Amino acid sequence: MTTAEPRIAASAPAPALSGAGVAPELPAAVRLRGVTKRFAANGPDVLDGIDLTIAPGEFVCLLGASGCGKSxxxxxxxxxEPATSGTVQVAGDGAALMFQEAALLPWLTAQRNVELALRLRGVGRVERKEKASELLDLVHLGAAGNKAVHELSGGMRQRVALARSLAQERNVLLMDEPFGALDAITRDLLHVELERIWLATGRTVVFITHNVREAVRLGQRVLLMSSRPGRIVREWQVDVHGERRIEAPEVGALAVEITDHLREEIRRHAAI
Structure with missing residues (x-):
């Protein structure tokens, strides 16, 4: 993964650490400091004082009740979206974002949908055709490039959307419940594919889900957000030995622990 100056958004940048006895900050793909968000000047905070550092190449899953501010x-x-206050640093030239809906253009083939992302980057016609084919091969859809969107299953559409996100050549991939609308078997197959692609590309992945087992299955680290105002209240390092399958006992045990904390957070919010 190439190293680049971070993009800084929101308010004034965080001060540099210096002086004797102060260790320099480690490289980060994403670094948030004191991030707060409200949508109206006198409205309530949606996010409150988010501090978060995500290492290059890390896979982080974000959990929380509906409406807690994950998206x-x-x-x-x-x-x-701009932060109301705080600093946001993203390595390289920003992040690619993949939504729950594939949002493919129905009048374009699978290949042309991927090529569109390359075209927007200014990639020439011949090169983008070759690159789109490579990306479709990467998501195991090399033979489906000429298929129309309506000919693709839900899982295939999400693979095309993933290839299109990878075509943006961003070091950070943000995924907002990308498998939430899929059946359990298709979702499980895409877990395997996403893990394979993550390991092959070295991307940093931030993955939102409501499915606790999915978070434990995929993430190296799982973060739990409180309900509004959204804060990161707990985190877990996932240390599962052997093959990490969604039905594995270790995945299930950690999922139960995290679910208990999620339920407690939901009950706490309901009592406010």
């Missing part, structure tokens, strides 16, 4: 946080990292 808002992802939109801020993607540069689609």
């Amino acid at each position: 808002t946080l992802l939109n801020i990292v993607a540069g689609l």
Whole structure:
């Protein structure tokens, strides 16, 4: 993964660490400091004082009750929403964002949908055709490039959307419940594919899900957000030995622990 100066959004940049006895900050793909978000000047905080550092190449899953601000946080990292206060640093030239819906253009083939992302980057016609084919091969859709969108299953559409996100050549990939609308078997197959692609590309992945087992299955680290105002209240390092399958006992045991904390957070919010 190449090293580049971070993109800084939101308010004034964080001060540099210096002086004797102060260790320099480690390299980060994403670094948030004191990020707060409100949508109206006198409105309530949606996010409150988010501090988060994600290492290059790390896979982080974000959990929380509906409406806790997970998608808002992802939109801020993607540069689609400004933070009200705090600093946001993203390595390289920003992040690619993949949504729950594939949002493919129905009048284009699978290949042309991927080529569109390359065209927007200014890649020439011949090169983008070759690169789009390579990306479709990477998501195991090399033989489906000429298929129309309506000919693709839900899982295939999400693979095309993933290839299109990878075509943006961003070091950071943000995924907002990308498998939430799929059946369990298709979702499990895409877990395997996403893990393979993550290991092959070295991307940093930030993955939102409501499925606790999915978070434990995929993430190296799982973060739990409180309900509004959204804060990161707990985190777990996932240390599962052997093949990490969604039905594995170790995955299930950690998922139960995390679910208990999620339920407690939901009950706490309901009592406010």
